[in-house]
Amino acid sequence: MRCAECPIRYRAVCAHCESDELTLLEGMKFYRSFEPGQAIVWEGDRMDFVASVVIGVATLTQTLDDGRTQMVGLLLPSDFLGRPGRERVAYNATATTKVVLCCFRRKPFDEMMRRTPHIAHRLLEMTLDELDAAREWMLLLGRKTAREKIASFIAIIARREASLNKRHPGGRMEVELPLTREAMADYLGLTLETVSRQVSALKKDGVIELSGKRGVILPDYARLVEESGDDSDGGWLS
Amino acid sequence: MRCAECPIRYRAVCAHCESDELTLLEGMKFYRSFEPGQAIVWEGDRMDFVASVVIGVATLTQTLDDGRTQMVGLLLPSDFLGRPGRERVAYNATATTKVVLCCFRRKPFDEMMRRTPHIAHRLLEMTLDELDAAREWMLLLGRKTAREKIASFIAIIARREASLNKRHPGGRMEVELPLTREAMADYLGLTLETVSRQVSALKKDGVIELSGKRGVILPDYARLVEESGDDSDGGWLS
DNA sequence: CGCATAATTGAGTGCATTCAAGATCTGTGG
DNA sequence: CCACAGATCTTGAATGCACTCAATTATGCG
Structure with missing residues (x-):
């Protein structure tokens, strides 16, 4: 699939990219699919890519020793998975429906982030939105x-x-x-x-x-x- | 106070700044103090600055109609207050101890963010850390x-x-x-x-x-x- | 159609809450 | 320095909401 006709083109981390930046991304991206219920990554694993959700729904969960589980993220199409600059995964990620990820190897992506402000800026914007969502979620968990x-x-x-x-x-x-x-x-x-x-x-x-x-x-x-x-x-x- | 001798110099949003960038910030910053219990900003207010906590502890809280209150942020020295690019405040911010803020007017700061990648990058890093903290907090609220x-x-x-x-x-x-x-x-x-x-x-x-x-x-x-x-x-x- | 998974419903328990009273701390003025 | 007042914190008793354990019913896939 070409970026130009990607369904999440204007919402994902690449939203603000110009055509030359898009060409660069196009060269380093690859797709991965997951079945419902399938694990994408496990907490503590080494994760050598970051990704955008193109299709489907994935969850981030944290677990206590005795098995109590709390979801801490719900990833819908265009949402971003992974933390640039960090090797280890902090949460379990699981596909709850059929999922297609648009993946980038971490090193080239980190490098690109340093060079093109569009991507870094968009990622900041998305992270701030996620933080707002997390805080609304905290109100729900604590008081509703x-x-x-x-x-x-x-x-x-x-x-x-x-x-x-x-x-x-x-x-x-x-x-x-x-x-x-x-x-x-x-x-x-x-x-x-x-x-x-x-x-x-x-x-x-x-x-x-x-x-x-x-x-x-x-x-x-x-x-x-x-x-x-x-x-x-x-x-x-x- | 001069930035060079600031106690949060190497942890705040300005951590990675070079001396010339620091000079710019030095020119646009101003300090504000708050007493214990005093409101810093109210949800829905227009906020024409962003700030770093230099001294003291502040909280971010959200409230339901009937008064139920949930804290959604605990700001300690070096933590950042306010969202670049957004005028309106999303949460109540309150000083719980004596607080000193290092403030920047929003427009010049936004402008500076666009120009100097150091600040944008540091802010992304800090926001990702806050998101991690928020998610640990969610596990606590939901399951402990x-x-x-x-x-x-x-x-x-x-x-x-x-x-x-x-x-x-x-x-x-x-x-x-x-x-x-x-x-x-x-x-x-x-x-x-x-x-x-x-x-x-x-x-x-x-x-x-x-x-x-x-x-x-x-x-x-x-x-x-x-x-x-x-x-x-x-x-x-x- | 039959089976496995997912969802619903019921009964009883327990943990955190509500409502209420008392204790302790802090700062202020005599 | 001490007494007092307001705020903060502690403790008690009773309630109720969500949980646990258990059985039943629905859904949808092969």
Whole structure:
């Protein structure tokens, strides 16, 4: 696949690149695919590449000795995987759907980062966005009820799906949850049983409808946001 | 104060700057002081500067409509406050001790970032470190027990204090908690009563000793880390 | 259609919370 | 220097939300 026709061309780390920079990247990139459930890298491994998610959904998770697991990152198309300048991986990365990565070997990429400010600048921008997302996530983990956590999660997914289609969330929407109940539990700091119960409760109260295992229909997006605890949508952020 | 004799010269956003770049920064910087408990900026405000913490401790917090509060950032000397390229503040920032900030007006700073790769690169590095810290924090919020949260927090403070003195944590240590019980609760996603109870419990079990309200003595740092849930110290990151 | 995986639902428990009272610390003025 | 007042912290009792353990039901793939 050529960069020019890449679906994440204008959102990924290469978004601001000029055509000559793109040619350089084109020369050093390679694609890798992963099946649902497959590990991409393990915490502590040496990782000799960084990558953009082109297709699919991947998760970053951290684990305690006794197996308790917390998701700390949810990577959707255009998101970046890996830390420039660091050899060792800090988190487990797993594909939750079929995943295609656009990979760059670490050394040439680090070198390129030093030379072309476009990439470094874009990566800073993306990292700051991720930090904002992580902080919103911390509010969710630390202070929201189980019900609010579920509502927040569905709202986040709905917002992301709307944004991919360059639309604003609102009114009636249909979304597809990219995670199992267990993965949702790991995202939200809950057990899978509690996730299931609260999803059922939101359905019973008419906030959502279910279609199949992963499909969710939102009769009214605003109603869902009310249930999520934070009514201010964060819309004033540019 | 001149940059050359600044206590955070080699850790702050200006760490990698050459003498000519430093002269530029020297010309545009100004200092501001804040008293304990004083607000630095409020969520949604226009913020026309970015800053480095020179002295003291500040917190970033987010709030739900009904007043539930979660700390999402703990800023110690050399940490950076504000997001380049964004006008509006996303979090409340509050001084918890006497604080001195080294401020730069946003426009000249943004301009300088575009021109000098040293600053942009250092800021990326610092932001990635913050993201790592935020993710460790998420594991704490989502999956640790109250007792583990308290132990983790004290261990984090001990590690930071050791690092400021360029020492490795270990053995017997004395640390000073820079937060009230309430602020600790907001950090850990607990109530202040639970914080108090678990601090007492750790004391009763000989993991810590208390001296005054804020002073903590660790007879054995390793023992504290055991109580924190994650025995791997993360020491392999460099 | 049959099976394995994923999801739901139920019953009972426990940990952190809420509400409430008391103790300790800190700084200020007599 | 000491007494006092406000803030901070500690401790107690009771509640409730999410968890654990367990059984059942649904989904979707071969």
